[in-house]
Amino acid sequence: MSLLGGLLVFLLFVQGGQSMLGSLARHENEKRLLINALGRKWEYTFTTLVTFGGAFFASFPLFYSTSFGGAYWAWMILLFCFVLQAVSYEFQSKPGNIFGPGVYRVFLFLNGVLGTFLLGVLVATFFTGSEFTVGKGNIAGLGSSGFVISQWQNPLHGLESLANLRNLCLGLAVLFLARTLASLYFVNRLRHQVLEKRSRKYVLYHGIPFLLFYQVFLI
Amino acid sequence: MDLLSISAVNWARGQFALTAGYHWIFVPLTIGLALIMAIMESIYVKTGDEKWKVTTRFWQKIFGINFAIGIATGIILEFQFGTNWSNYSWFVGDIFGAPLAIEGIIAFFLEATFVTVMFFGWNRVSRKAHLLSTWLVFTGATLSAFWILVANAWMQYPIGMEFNPDTVRNEMVDFWAVTLSPVAYNKFLHAVFSCWAVGASFVAGVSGWYLLKKRHVEFAIQSIKIASLVGLVGFVMLAVTGDGSAYQVAQKQPMKLAAMEGLYTGKEGTGLVAFGVLNPAKKEYNDDVNPYIAKVEIPKLLSLLGYRNINAFVPGVKDIIEGGYTLPDGTTALSFEERKVRGEKAIQALADYQMAMKDGREADAADHEAILRENYAHFGYGYLETGADLIPHVPITFYSFHLMVMIGMFFILLFVVLLYYLYKKKMNNTRWLQYVALWSIPLSFLASQLGWIVAEVGRQPWTIQDIMPVEVSASAVSAGNIITTFILFSLVFTGLLIAEATIMVKQIKKGPESLPPADHTGQ
Numbered sequence: 001m002s003l004l005g006g007l008l009v010f011l012l013f014v015q016g017g018q019s020m021l022g023s024l025a026r027h028e029n030e031k032r033l034l035i036n037a038l039g040r041k042w043e044y045t046f047t048t049l050v051t052f053g054g055a056f057f058a059s060f061p062l063f064y065s066t067s068f069g070g071a072y073w074a075w076m077i078l079l080f081c082f083v084l085q086a087v088s089y090e091f092q093s094k095p096g097n098i099f100g101p102g103v104y105r106v107f108l109f110l111n112g113v114l115g116t117f118l119l120g121v122l123v124a125t126f127f128t129g130s131e132f133t134v135g136k137g138n139i140a141g142l143g144s145s146g147f148v149i150s151q152w153q154n155p156l157h158g159l160e161s162l163a164n165l166r167n168l169c170l171g172l173a174v175l176f177l178a179r180t181l182a183s184l185y186f187v188n189r190l191r192h193q194v195l196e197k198r199s200r201k202y203v204l205y206h207g208i209p210f211l212l213f214y215q216v217f218l219i
Numbered sequence: 220m221d222l223l224s225i226s227a228v229n230w231a232r233g234q235f236a237l238t239a240g241y242h243w244i245f246v247p248l249t250i251g252l253a254l255i256m257a258i259m260e261s262i263y264v265k266t267g268d269e270k271w272k273v274t275t276r277f278w279q280k281i282f283g284i285n286f287a288i289g290i291a292t293g294i295i296l297e298f299q300f301g302t303n304w305s306n307y308s309w310f311v312g313d314i315f316g317a318p319l320a321i322e323g324i325i326a327f328f329l330e331a332t333f334v335t336v337m338f339f340g341w342n343r344v345s346r347k348a349h350l351l352s353t354w355l356v357f358t359g360a361t362l363s364a365f366w367i368l369v370a371n372a373w374m375q376y377p378i379g380m381e382f383n384p385d386t387v388r389n390e391m392v393d394f395w396a397v398t399l400s401p402v403a404y405n406k407f408l409h410a411v412f413s414c415w416a417v418g419a420s421f422v423a424g425v426s427g428w429y430l431l432k433k434r435h436v437e438f439a440i441q442s443i444k445i446a447s448l449v450g451l452v453g454f455v456m457l458a459v460t461g462d463g464s465a466y467q468v469a470q471k472q473p474m475k476l477a478a479m480e481g482l483y484t485g486k487e488g489t490g491l492v493a494f495g496v497l498n499p500a501k502k503e504y505n506d507d508v509n510p511y512i513a514k515v516e517i518p519k520l521l522s523l524l525g526y527r528n529i530n531a532f533v534p535g536v537k538d539i540i541e542g543g544y545t546l547p548d549g550t551t552a553l554s555f556e557e558r559k560v561r562g563e564k565a566i567q568a569l570a571d572y573q574m575a576m577k578d579g580r581e582a583d584a585a586d587h588e589a590i591l592r593e594n595y596a597h598f599g600y601g602y603l604e605t606g607a608d609l610i611p612h613v614p615i616t617f618y619s620f621h622l623m624v625m626i627g628m629f630f631i632l633l634f635v636v637l638l639y640y641l642y643k644k645k646m647n648n649t650r651w652l653q654y655v656a657l658w659s660i661p662l663s664f665l666a667s668q669l670g671w672i673v674a675e676v677g678r679q680p681w682t683i684q685d686i687m688p689v690e691v692s693a694s695a696v697s698a699g700n701i702i703t704t705f706i707l708f709s710l711v712f713t714g715l716l717i718a719e720a721t722i723m724v725k726q727i728k729k730g731p732e733s734l735p736p737a738d739h740t741g742q
Contacts, residue, residue, distance in 0.1 A: 040335060040339060043290075043331040043334065043335065044331055044332075046290065046294070046331075047323065047327040047328055047330075047331040049294070050293075050294055050297055050323050050327055051320065051323030051324055051327060051328070052323075053297050053298050053323075054297055054316065054319040054320035054321075054322065054323040054324075055320045055323065055324075056316075057297070057300065057301065057308065057312055057315070057316030057319055057320065058312070058313075058316035058317045058319065058320035058321075059316075059320070061308055061309060061312025061313055061315075061316050061388070062309055062312070062386070062388070064301045064308055064312060064316070065301055065305040065306070065307075065308035065309040065312060065694075066305065066309075067301070068298055068300075068301025068302045068305060068308070068694075069301055069302060069303070069304075069305020069306075069308065069694035069695065069696065070305070070694075070695075072302050072694070072696050072700055072704075073700070075298060075301070075302055076302060076704055079294060079295050079298055080707065080711065082294055083291045083292070083294060083295060083711060084291075084711070086287055086288070086290045086291035086294065087287045087288050087291045087715055087718070087719075089287070090283060090284060090286075090287035091284075091287065091718055091719070091722060094284065094722045094725070094726070095722070095725045095726070095729065096721045096722040096723075096724060096725025096726065097718065097721070097722055098717065098718060098721045099714075099718055136386070136387040136573060137387075137569075137570055137573040137574075139306065139310070139387055139566075139569070139691065140387075140566050140567070140569040140570035140573065141566065141570060142570050142573060142574070145695070146695065147306060147602075147691045148305065148306045148693070148694065148695040149305075149306055149309050149310075149387065150305060150309065150695075151695040152695065152696075157696065157700065
C-alpha cells in the first residue's frame with residue numbers, strides 16, 4: 001500500500017498539470033501543448049488509483065468498507081472527478097464533440113484541483129480521525145441500528161472533514177505537490193522556451209506552499 | 220431516518236445495476252474490437268499490404284473513443300462495493316478484493332502501458348513491436364475480464380474460504396480454489412466470447428453501412444470478413460460455454476435455473492422450454508396455476524443440459540423451497556424452513572460467541588463456535604422470512620434468458636449467411652443483408668446485457684449464495700443520499716454516452732483515412 005500510495009502521489013503530476021491549464025498556459029496553443037504532454041500519461045495515474053483502491057479492498061477490507069461506506073460523499077465527489085477526467089483527453093478534440101473542448105478542459109481542471117485536494121483531505125482523516133462506530137456483533141443482531149457492522153456517525157458522510165484545518169492542510173499540500181511535480185515534468189518534457197521558463201518558476205511558486213502546508217500538517 | 224430501509228437497499232441495487240449496465244455497454248466493444256484490430260494488424264504485418272494498416276488504424280480510432288468511456292464507467296464500480304455495499308465488503312472483502320486488486324496490478328497496467336504504444340507508436344516502434352503491443356492490449360483487456368469474472372463467480376459459488384468469528388468475516392484459505400473455480404472459468408469464457416460477438420456485430424454492422432453507402436467498399440469487405448469469422452466463432456462458442464455455465468448453475472444455483480426456465484414443479488426427465496409465455500396469473504409458487512400460458516418444450520433436454528442425464532430430476536421453485544428431493548450427491552435436499560433454522564442457529568451462535576469472548580468465557584465461546592461452523596453453510600437463510608424470499612424475479616430471469624438465446628441463434632445464422640455471401644463474392648450487392656448487418660448491432664448489445672441480467676437477477680436474494688442476502692449487504696447510507704448519486708450517475712453517464720455516440724458516428728461518417736470515398740473496386 002505504501003508503494004502504491006507513493007506511486008500514486010508521484011503520478012498525480014498529471015492532475016497537477018491539469019489544475020494549471022488556466023494559469024501556466026496563456027494561449028490556446030500553449031494549452032494544447034500541455035494537454036498533449038499530459039494526455040500520454042493520464043492513464044498511468046488512473047490505473048494506479050484504481051489499483052490503489054483494489055489493493056486497499058484486498059489488503060484492508062475492514063478499512064475499505066468503513067471508509068468508503070461511511071465517508072460516502074467525500075469518495076463519491078472524488079470519483080466523479082476521475083470519471084470526468086477519463087473521457088476528457090479522448091473526447092475534447094474529436095470531431096462531433098457536442099459539448100465542446102471547453103467543457104472537457106473544465107473537467108480536467110476540476111479533476112486536477114479536487115482530485116488532489118480531496119485525496120489529501122481523505123488521507124488526512126486517517127491521522128485526524130473520523131466519526132464512525134464498528135459493531136462486529138451487528139451482523140448477528142447484537143446492535144440497535146441494523147446489521148451494518150461499520151456505521152458513520154456524521155450525516156455529512158465525509159464532507160465534515162473539510163471543517164478540519166489539518167485535513168485542509170494536507171489537501172492543499174497534495175495539490176501543491178502535484179503542481180510542483182507537474183512543473184518539473186513540463187520542464188523536462190516541453191520543447192517550448194516560454195512554457196519551460198514559466199514552469200521553472202512554478203516549481204518554486206508551488207514547491208514552497210507545498211512544504212509550508214505539509215509542515216503545518218505534520219505539526 | 221431508517222438507514223437500512225428497503226428503499227435504501229433497492230436504490231443501492233438500482234445504482235449498481237445502472238453503473239454496471241453502462242459499463243457493460245462499452246467493455247464488450249473494447250475487448251471485441253481489440254481482438255479484431257489485432258487480427259487485422261497481424262494481416263498487415265504478414266502481408267505488408269498498406270490497406271490493412273488503414274483498416275486497422277480506423278478501427279483503432281473507434282476503439283480509442285470507446286476505451287476511454289469504458290474506463291470512466293469502470294472506476295466507480297470498484298469503489299462502489301465500498302460506498303454502497305460496505306457490509307458485504309467487510310464480510311467477504313478478504314476474498315472478493317483479491318481478484319479486483321490483481322485485475323488492477325496485472326490487467327490494467329498491461330492495458331495502460333501498451334495502449335499508449337498502440338496509439339502513439341505507429342511511427343516510433345517497429346511493425347512487430349507495434350503488433351505485439353496491440354495483442355497485449357487485447358490480452359490486458361481479456362485478463363481484466365478474467366479477474367472480474369473470478370470475483371463474480373465467487374459470489375455465485377463461494378469456495379476456498381473460512382469464516383473467522385473474531386473478525387466476523389470470511390477469510391481466503393485457498394486462492395486457487397477461488398481462481399480455478401469451474402463457475403469462474405465457465406463464466407469467464409462465456410463473457411469473453413460475448414465480447415467477441417459484440418465487437419464482431421459492431422464491425423459487421425458499420426461495414427454494412429459503408430456498403431449501403433457504396434463508400435470504402437474494399438475496406439468494408441475486408442472488415443466484414445474478419446468480423447464474420449470472429450462473430451461466428453464467438454456466437455458458436457457462446458452456445459458451448461453457455462451450456463457449461465448452465466450446467467454449473469444447475470449444480471450450484473438450482474433456484475436460478477428454475478427461474479430461467481419458469482420451472483415451479485420439477486420432475487425426472489425435465490424438458491427445456493425453447494419458447495414460452497409465462498402466466499401472469501401465477502402469483503404464488505405453491506398455487507396450482509399453470510406457470511405458462513404457452514410453451515414449446517424440447518423433452519428431457521433440461522435434465523440433460525443441467526445434469527448430463529436425460530432422466531435426472533430437475534427441481535423447480537416449489538421443490539427447492541419444500542425440499543425432500545434427492546440431490547445429485549445422494550443426500551436429501553433440506554427445505555427452506557430447515558435451512559432457516561440452521562441459519563438462525565449460526566447467527567445466534569455468532570452473537571453468543573461475540574458475547575462470550577467479550578466476557579472472557581473462552582470455553583463457552585468454543586462451544587458457540589462449533590455450532591456456528593456446523594451450521595455456517597446456511598448462514599444467510601437465518602435472515603430470510605419465508606420460502607418465497609428465495610425466489611428471484613421469475614419473469615425477468617426467464618425472458619432475459621430466452622431472448623438472449625434467441626438473439627444468439629439469430630447471430631449464428633446471420634454470420635453463416637454473411638460468410639456465404641462473402642465467399643460467393645455477392646456481399647457487395649446484397650443490400651438487404653447490408654441492412655440486416657447494420658440494424659443487428661443493437662441486438663448484440665442487448666443480448667450482452669440480458670446475460671448479466673440473468674446472472675445477477677437470477678442470483679437474488681443472495682449477494683453471496685446461501686451465505687449473505689442482499690438486504691444485509693448494503694452500507695448504512697440513507698436512501699436520500701443514494702437517490703442523489705443515482706441521479707448524478709444517470710445524468711453523467713447518459714451525457715457521456717451521447718458524447719461518445721456523436722463522436723463515434725462522426726468518425727464513422729468520416730471513414731478510414733487515405734481511401735477515396737467513392738471506392739467501387741470492392742471485391
